[in-house]
Amino acid sequence: MLHIHIKKFNELNTSELYELLKLRSEIFVVEQNCVYQDLDDKDKKALHVIGIRDNIIVAYTRIFGPGDYFKEASIGRVAVDKRYRRFGYGKEIMESSIKGVQEHFNIDTIQLSAQTYLIKFYSSLGFKKVGEEYLEDGIPHIKMIMN
Template identity: 65%
Template structure:
């Protein structure tokens, strides 16, 4: 079971911020062998959903209210530490993120830009594919919507 914390950028401790950026870099840059600008200037607008196991950050997302990233509210930078994926923490962090969008932004409509290989995972959470597949940072993605 994850311990979930939801924080604004200004509320993140230096250690939480460092651990967040380290986890995102481990997965999105190193593991996926993708050179891209993770620090995109949007973290300050986002709410950060942090998932801890034994006081160690192992799962993370960032969420945006409608208009800050997409026209709809959105969830992005969904990540679980590689050695923790067998425990289904991806579902835990996403369910917490969906709840946070509802609670904090008072909406049920959520758009994501999903890596294609995770379509089934997001479908299991109620997201439906919209539009055609596209490349984002060299990785096949598809837009998905939950309403």
């Protein structure tokens, strides 16, 4: 079972911060073979949605209010440890993130910048494609909106 916690940056302890940054690096830098600056100063504005199983951070997103990243509220840095992907934690962490945006920001319109190979996954959660595909850090993405 996945236990979800939503925390502000200053509520994260050093172990949590280290583990979530390690997970993001494992996925977005190493697994996807993409050299980019993950530490972008936006973590301080974000709410961090952390999925824990057996005392290990196995799923993560960060959420923003309107205007903190995009014009709309947004979800980003969606990550699930590849050893745990078969359990449906991607869907669970996203559903918790959507609920977190709704509860913390009292808003239903949410934007994300989706890697194009995940369009079907995000569509299943209620997001719709907007505009044309674009490259972000050398990886094809598309803007998606839920409202």
